[in-house]
Amino acid sequence: MNHWLMKSEPDAFSIDDLKRKKQEAWDGVRNYQARNFMRDGMRPGDKVFFYHSNCTTPGIVGIAEVATDAYPDPSQFDPKSKYFDPGSSRDNPRWTLVDVKFVKKLKRTISLDELKSHDALVEMPLLRKGNRLSVMPVDAADWKYILALE
DNA sequence: GCCAACGTTGGC
DNA sequence: GCCAACGTTGGC
Numbered sequence: 001m002n003h004w005l006m007k008s009e010p011d012a013f014s015i016d017d018l019k020r021k022k023q024e025a026w027d028g029v030r031n032y033q034a035r036n037f038m039r040d041g042m043r044p045g046d047k048v049f050f051y052h053s054n055c056t057t058p059g060i061v062g063i064a065e066v067a068t069d070a071y072p073d074p075s076q077f078d079p080k081s082k083y084f085d086p087g088s089s090r091d092n093p094r095w096t097l098v099d100v101k102f103v104k105k106l107k108r109t110i111s112l113d114e115l116k117s118h119d120a121l122v123e124m125p126l127l128r129k130g131n132r133l134s135v136m137p138v139d140a141a142d143w144k145y146i147l148a149l150e
Numbered sequence: 151g152c153c154a155a156c157g158t159t160g161g162c
Numbered sequence: 163g164c165c166a167a168c169g170t171t172g173g174c
Contacts, residue, residue, distance in 0.1 A: 007172090030170095031157075054172050112173080130155040132171045 002041055003138040005049040005126055006064070006100065015050050015062040015105055023067055023101040026135075027075045028083045030095060034135035039070040039096045041137065048100060049138060049146070051126070052109070059111035060146065067099040106150050120145055 006026065008014065018024055029035055043066060050062040072093035075083035088094035115121055125136040138146075 009172090033157095058173070132156065134171085 002043070002046045003048070003140060003143040004037070004042065004046060004066070005051055005060070005136050005138050007051045007053040007134045009054045010052045010061075011055070014052065015102075018050065018062070018064060018100070018102045019105065021102075023099050025073075025099050026097045027073050029073070029097060029134060030083065030085070031134065034133050035095055037135045037137060038098050042066045042070065042098050044068060047103070047143070049143075053134075057109055057111050059109045059114070060106065061109050062105040063103040064100045065103050067101040070096040070098050073097040108150065110146060110149050114149070115146070118145070118149075 013024070026038070029038065046066040048064040048066060049060045050064050052058055052061050072090075073083070073095040075081040076085040076088045076093065076095045077090060078084055083095075085094055112126075115124070116127055121127060121142055124138070124142055125131055125133065126138075
């Protein structure tokens with residue numbers, strides 16, 4: 001069982017959107033490293049920190065769960081989608097995704113500022129300088145530590 | 151809105 | 163294979 005962190009801009013798709021829809025295909029990831037984590041690392045049942053980025057208080061706002069194995073991201077084939085990738089084909093899809101389902105909202109946002117204030121977490125990919133990955137692994141120990149902050 | 155950091159593209 | 167140009171991310 002692996003643990004993950006996935007970023008979303010709440011204006012585009014928030015934890016409340018996931019709560020309402022219960023499950024969602026995590027489309028639009030167009031970064032190879034993030035894709036590889038979803039394709040090669042994620043398994044149904046893995047737990048995910050849902051992170052709000054690009055907002056007033058960036059931070060972890062909830063828990064989700066990987067609901068499917070990886071499969072091709074349909075948006076890459078749709079010329080009308082902003083995620084359309086003319087370099088990809090149905091025979092050989094470039095981008096994959098997983099479905100993610102809602103587990104719960106945290107009682108409060110564990111903000112990026114707060115995470116940064118814990119020496120125990122400085123090695124987290126999320127807190128490393130310049131990291132822009134939208135999908136990344138979380139150590140089991142860090143996962144427990146952060147959950148205990150809630 | 152700014153800009154640092156970083157990934158991708160494409161000319162050579 | 164190098165690297166400049168460009169686009170995107172995301173905190174601030």
